[in-house]
Amino acid sequence: YSKVIKLRTTMSEALKKRQEKKKRKICAKLQAYGLQIDCNPTSTVVIANAGIGNMVCSTELTHLVSQYGDCILLKLDGKSYAVVQYKNTESAKYAAESLEGHQMVKQTKNEFATFYCFYLNNIPQEDVIFAEEKSDLPNGLIKIENFLNKEEEQALINCIQHDISILSNDHVSEKLKHRTVLHYGYKFRYGTNDVDINNPISEGLPNYIENLLDRIMATGYLPSRPDQLTINMYEPGDGIPPHTDNTRSFDGVLSTVSLGSHTVMNFSKEGAERIDVCVEPRTLFLFTGESRYEWRHGIQQRKFDILDQGKKITTRTIRYSLTFRTVVKDAGKSGCTQKEEFLIPENESDANSLESSHVHSVYDKIADHFSSTREKPWPHVVEFLQSLPRASVVLDVGCGSGRYLGVCQQHFMLGCDRSVSLINICKQKNFPSFVCNGLKLPVREGSFDACICIAVIHHYATEKRRIQAIKELLRAVRIGGKILIYAWAIEQTCNNVKSKYLKKNAVTSNQEHIESDVSSPKDGKQKLAVHVNRTLFVQQDLLVPWKSKNVNSKSNNSCSTYLRYYHVFKENELQSLCSQITECSVLKSYHDNGNWCVILEKV
Ligand SMILES: O=C(O)CCC(=O)C(=O)O
Ligand SMILES: [Fe+2]
Known part of the structure; x- marks a missing residue:
């Protein structure tokens, strides 16, 4: 066993003994979970205290472990360890030795998780999450299978069924033509596909999803904690029409957890081939980038699905999906119409949504032209x-x-x-x-x-x-x-020399000019100015138009203007x-x- 531990030589003897004792305890715990710890290096490393249950950010962990060689991060969900499968024992050894004693900041608390590394002589087959991005998914869609275990799934289903069965003020349930829905936080309005921001449901999100939401936050993909939840219940034959969730009302990344039956979700986008994605129960989907903004998703009204290229027919049973969204509080903030008014953010939450709508989502849309x-x-x-x-x-x-x-x-x-x-x-x-x-x-x-x-x-x-x-x-x-x-x-001139940005004015006189909008206090709050490209800046906080050409389209006709947020710096x-x-x-x-x-x- 001592071969496993390679503690740093700089440690004092006493500290070393304490660590060894602690490590033995952790080893016993892992063995109690059914893991077969090997004294000799293997290609599979188990890192104690690096699990989803430890609130360690999985993206951060993925980047960390991949520094030591090609690997797949297998996570045993809810547990307090992560399992990393390396291509060879050499990389695994390098990782285990380097990560021993490594401290990572936890997601939700101001605390560290201290890692202890072991080798496994069997790869656990049960409850394995492959947090890999698959190539047969629309760009930006992240699929994490087995995000929760079967007991957690059943506990959630029981709570949902209870909520469906009672009439309560803390959620709104509705029987639609092709599914039943429950809304928490804010009621989703199907006519306009938005929510009334002035009319939140006072109880907020139900307590029983808090742990699940902590775990979703721990993936590191969501900019802020969602405050709206829609639960869809689909009976066999139910479905949802193809749609893109409203980007004016809901910010950034959407997350959906599936429970009960499997289903098939169809993704469609103009000019692209349809992608059918099999949705297994207990899977988490994170709709980021293109999958969030450019693709529509929907579920056909069917009683069965044909899987594995026609080889397997599977009958649907009842399926529940939980879709978490973050409501844009200032309805004028998202999207890219220039007529809307935008205020200079004064707090973190406003800054977060402004960056999400006027930096992140714009770059995702203009990436090809920008590049x-x-x-x-x-x-x-x-x-x-x-x-x-x-x-x-x-x-x-x-x-x-x-x-x-x-x-x-x-x-x-x-x-x-x-x-x-x-x-x-x-x-x-x-x-x-x-x-x-x-x-x-x-x-x-x-x-x-x-x-x-x-x-x-x-x-x-x-x-x-x-x-x-x-x-x-x-x-x-x-x-x-x-x-x-x-x-x-x-300052766009220095020593009387104009910057290239200003100089280009001469050759871009046919550039679209949007009315410059100099800030005047509105209810004591400063407005963001919409900048006129290739002119002097009128203030420090601005929205700068980007006229996007679709570089992939031959006709070059498709052209839209997006506004990017900037804070230009003074000397x-x-x-x-x-x-x-x-x-x-x-x-x-x-x-x-x-x-x-x-x-x-x-x-
Ligand atoms: O059931 C699902 O997985 C999708 C639900 C959905 O797209 C929505 O509620 O907007
Ligand atoms: Fe949706």
């Missing part, structure tokens, strides 16, 4: 990368479609971005990259020699968030590590944010073509 205009690297950014010691490990936070990921072959470059569609483009280019929010980077402290963050932090809608984004960059690099940040400047503002952060030393600060830039060092 085609962002190919040429900026020289001073390349210069910074080249100034780093050879073979540096560099993280590009907000890498977009990978503009800088291929420019410096002498380094190891890793990219991340909040936009699923932009990361898909990086992946097509074979750039190592992943999706995450820069406010919470799923990386270990000090893992990088350097970070770049180009044209990203101007998309955070409060100063607190801009500082948090810089703090995360500092956390990601080691002491002595360098960081380069670029943010758009309100010294970026420096001053950095100086509020301990361990941050500003090495250099400069203006580059309409951007304020800083080079930082972690001290």
Whole structure:
């Protein structure tokens, strides 16, 4: 057994003994769960305290464990451990030794989970979650099978059946023509496919879904905790017409948990082949990116489904689905019509929904066109990368479609971005990259020699968030590590030289000009101005139009305007944010073509 434990040599003897004792206890617990712990390294690592039950973020964990080699994260749901299957024993050994004693911040509490690693000599067959994105799903749809176990499923069904059977003020139940629905938090209005934000149901979401919702939050995909729940009950022969859940009323990611019968969900989108996705009971679907905004989903009214390419016919029984949504509180915030009014956010929740509707979802929609205009690297950014010691490990936070990921072959470059569609483009280019929010980077402290963050932090809608984004960059690099940040400047001329952005005015006179909307206080709140492209900025917080061409369509006729939120920086503002952060030393600060830039060092 002692071969399993490789504790760090720096530990004191007493601490080492305590750890060994603790580890033996944990080992006994794992064995009690039926896991066969092997004294010798195998290709399967079990990490105690890294399970969904420990509130560890699965996306963060996935990125962490994959640093040591090709692997699949198998999670035994509800339990307090994770199982990682590596391609070979060597990688597994590397991971187990590196992750021993690793501490990860838990999702919902301000606490750490301390990892203990063991080897398994059997891969558990029961209750395994493959948190893999499958290629036969619409882009952005994340399917996690066995998200809950059978007992949890039955307990939820019992609660739902009880709610259906009683008339109560805390939910609204309705028998529709082709299914029965229950609404919590807000009543869903089928005529307009929205909710009345002024009329919430006072009881909120039912208590019995809180644990489930904690677990959904722990996946790390949802920007905020949902406040509306629709439960659909489908009898055999029931269905739901193809639709896209209203993006004006509901923010960001949707999550749906299935209980009872299997079903088949059909995804459709103009110009794309229909995708039929088999929905097993106990599966969680996260509708992100394209699957949320561009695809319709529906369920045909049938009593049976034909699966496995016609080989299997399965009869439907009663199915329940729980769809969690987050209601947009200021109804004018989502979507992209310019006539609506938008306010400068004053709190985190407003900032979160503004970023979701006017940054994340816009980039997901304009990704192809955006990428085609962002190919040429900026020289001073390349210069910074080249100034780093050879073979540096560099993280590009907000890498977009990978503009800088291929420019410096002498380094190891890793990219991340909040936009699923932009990361898909990086992946097509074979750039190592992943999706995450820069406010919470799923990386270990000090893992990088350097970070770049180009044209990203101007998309955070409060100063607190801009500082948090810089703090995360500092956390990601080691002491002595360098960081380069670029943010758009309100000053678009420097030493009387116009930035390229302004200069382009001459050749883009046929650009659409939307009425510039200078902020005037409205009920004491400042409005966001809609900026006129290629002109001087009238204020710091703005919506900047992006006229999108569909680069994939031959006709080039399909064109729409989206508004992206920006906070353009004043001279010294970026420096001053950095100086509020301990361990941050500003090495250099400069203006580059309409951007304020800083080079930082972690001290
Ligand atoms: O039953 C499902 O899985 C889907 C439900 C749904 O799409 C909805 O309620 O909007
Ligand atoms: Fe839906």
